[in-house]
Amino acid sequence: MAAHEALLPLSKLKYSTIKEISDSGVVLSSLPSCYACRDPDINGSTEILEEEVPIIDFSLLVGGTAKQRAQVIQDLGKACRDWGFFMVVNHDVPKRLMETMLDACKGFFNMREEEKQEYNGKHVLDPIRHGTSFNTSVEKFRYWRDYLKVFVHPHFHSPAKPSGFREISLEYVTRTREMAKELLKAIWESLELKPDDMEETLDLNSCFQILIVNLYPPCPEPELALGIPPHSDHGLLTILSENGVNGLKVEHNGKWVHVKPAPNSFLVNTGDHMEIVSNGKYKSVVHQAEVNASSTRISIATALGPSLDTVVVPEPQLVKHEHQLAYNGMKYRDFIEHQQANPLMDKSVLDLLKLQK
Numbered sequence: 001m002a003a004h005e006a007l008l009p010l011s012k013l014k015y016s017t018i019k020e021i022s023d024s025g026v027v028l029s030s031l032p033s034c035y036a037c038r039d040p041d042i043n044g045s046t047e048i049l050e051e052e053v054p055i056i057d058f059s060l061l062v063g064g065t066a067k068q069r070a071q072v073i074q075d076l077g078k079a080c081r082d083w084g085f086f087m088v089v090n091h092d093v094p095k096r097l098m099e100t101m102l103d104a105c106k107g108f109f110n111m112r113e114e115e116k117q118e119y120n121g122k123h124v125l126d127p128i129r130h131g132t133s134f135n136t137s138v139e140k141f142r143y144w145r146d147y148l149k150v151f152v153h154p155h156f157h158s159p160a161k162p163s164g165f166r167e168i169s170l171e172y173v174t175r176t177r178e179m180a181k182e183l184l185k186a187i188w189e190s191l192e193l194k195p196d197d198m199e200e201t202l203d204l205n206s207c208f209q210i211l212i213v214n215l216y217p218p219c220p221e222p223e224l225a226l227g228i229p230p231h232s233d234h235g236l237l238t239i240l241s242e243n244g245v246n247g248l249k250v251e252h253n254g255k256w257v258h259v260k261p262a263p264n265s266f267l268v269n270t271g272d273h274m275e276i277v278s279n280g281k282y283k284s285v286v287h288q289a290e291v292n293a294s295s296t297r298i299s300i301a302t303a304l305g306p307s308l309d310t311v312v313v314p315e316p317q318l319v320k321h322e323h324q325l326a327y328n329g330m331k332y333r334d335f336i337e338h339q340q341a342n343p344l345m346d347k348s349v350l351d352l353l354k355l356q357k
């Protein structure tokens with residue numbers, strides 16, 4: 001890329017993905033203007049909080065004594081109330097599976113652009129989508145990120161290539177779904193709701209699960225760009241792992257916290273549907289992904305929600321206690337479509353459902 005291409009506006013950019021830019025072999029001395037989505041004078045001054053995120057020991061939840069399980073449920077409740085975010089350690093997803101899944105994801109992004117493009121530019125509810133930024137048809141700027149999004153439950157989908165991706169991703173999403181369901185059950189209990197009601201209320205047998213793989217290649221001026229802008233996730237819980245390169249920031253008490261996960265841990269955040277079903281007791285957490293100048297970051301997010309046809313409303317028991325209904329419901333499919341078809345921004349769809357307090 002010639003030096004002057006760094007100044008080109010979006011409409012003139014000849015590369016379609018970040019991977020293509022970084023593979024082109026030209027060293028970018030500055031960021032192409034269409035990726036300069038933030039003003040360092042403003043963003044540089046947002047306060048960063050150095051705080052440890054809550055840690056949940058999964059082994060004590062599923063294999064501990066009754067007392068230990070009760071303590072983890074209490075800790076989960078506190079993490080959801082105070083943060084909407086926690087790190088899960090001692091889980092039962094094999095380390096080897098986490099590693100092979102990362103390799104399979106690298107394999108996908110390393111395929112030729114023409115092979116990946118088979119999945120480009122389709123409807124936001126298509127079961128397999130590869131793309132760049134978030135939604136380039138509605139964005140003013142681009143984000144420094146390529147993605148692969150795959151619907152994996154109740155119907156499992158997978159790109160046909162690279163070889164092995166289907167088998168590995170099936171195992172990965174199955175194991176992470178089982179873990180997410182255990183966490184959901186415990187969170188439900190922390191709200192003092194009956195666990196038996198959860199499956200039915202959220203139609204979890206047909207729960208919607210999506211796999212999102214994010215690729216963030218090194219960026220020439222990372223302080224001007226973003227991988228993903230501040231947003232909340234649409235589901236109940238999102239389970240995230242990464243390739244050892246940090247970049248996630250979560251909002252906590254009005255400030256940003258850099259998250260540095262322990263090796264082999266999962267990062268878990270509450271989504272908009274957790275906020276709705278809990279009648280606002282457990283808020284979905286706003287988070288963003290930063291990029292850096294030296295290393296490629298890959299994150300693997302898998303989000304679990306109710307079934308696509310469910311209209312989640314606040315649990316009646318919680319409304320009774322708090323004497324006020326805080327949210328309207330919306331069919332989950334419509335909620336997702338709305339979020340994916342518009343610029344990604346904080347809690348924009350959830351805000352539509354909020355009732356005046």
Ligand SMILES: O=C(O)CCC(=O)C(=O)O
Binds near residue numbers: 233247287
């Ligand atoms: O890459 C990350 O750390 C965050 C990804 C994310 O927020 C998402 O995929 O919704």
Ligand SMILES: [Fe+2]
Binds near residue numbers: 231232233287
């Ligand atoms: Fe997210």
